[in-house]
């Protein structure tokens with residue numbers, strides 16, 4: 001539907017599109033995201049890494065749906081999902097939706113975060129699902145946690161589409177920088193129970209059930225590596241240097257070679273805490 005150095009837009013279902021970014025090539029958008037169109041509104045999922053990236057996505061949404069987006073939803077506070085907020089909000093009459101935790105963490109931790117936009121955000125309930133009514137269809141925003149202290153998935157049940165944010169990665173090893181590892185594993189297993197046709201991961205190509213199963217296998221393998229490291233009295237960095245991806249996933253890439261040690265270390269911390 002559109003292809004640029006930073007990513008391509010794929011048609012996922014009627015009125016639903018996903019952006020699959022190429023973060024190792026060009027960081028204009030960096031994370032994946034999406035567009036959901038209904039009779040009375042258009043939702044853009046994520047605000048991306050840069051204002052230029054967010055503006056481009058807004059233009060694509062307008063082009064594909066024939067109307068300017070009415071809502072922008074960010075799945076969590078990380079700057080590759082919120083860095084383009086000013087561009088995403090533009091000058092239109094659209095609302096930003098985020099959980100209170102995501103709003104506050106974006107303000108506290110992301111340098112240059114647009115405070116006025118964030119303070120005016122509509123708060124997504126952190127405890128129970130929120131419906132975004134688009135007239136002839138709804139997007140269900142489900143609060144979860146595990147990748148950060150507050151993540152949301154955006155779900156369109158009748159079309160079997162789940163936008164997973166960074167709870168799910170595909171073909172790329174996940175970032176555990178803020179992860180609560182057991183919560184992450186639990187959240188991903190709950191997402192898998194949706195039995196969706198398409199899972200849009202936070203990073204990497206679109207996933208199906210088999211891809212999600214492989215990802216769950218990887219999360220479990222990281223936990224096992226952390227348990228072995230503890231038994232052997234190894235540090236997380238050393239265990240990370242030794243870590244090898246499970247068979248079948250050898251081609252998964254990394255943003256950074258330190259990600260293995262970071263993931264194992266997150267598990268070690270959790271396993272050792274009382």
Ligand SMILES: [Zn+2]
Nearest residue numbers: 076078147166
């Ligand atoms: Zn993230």
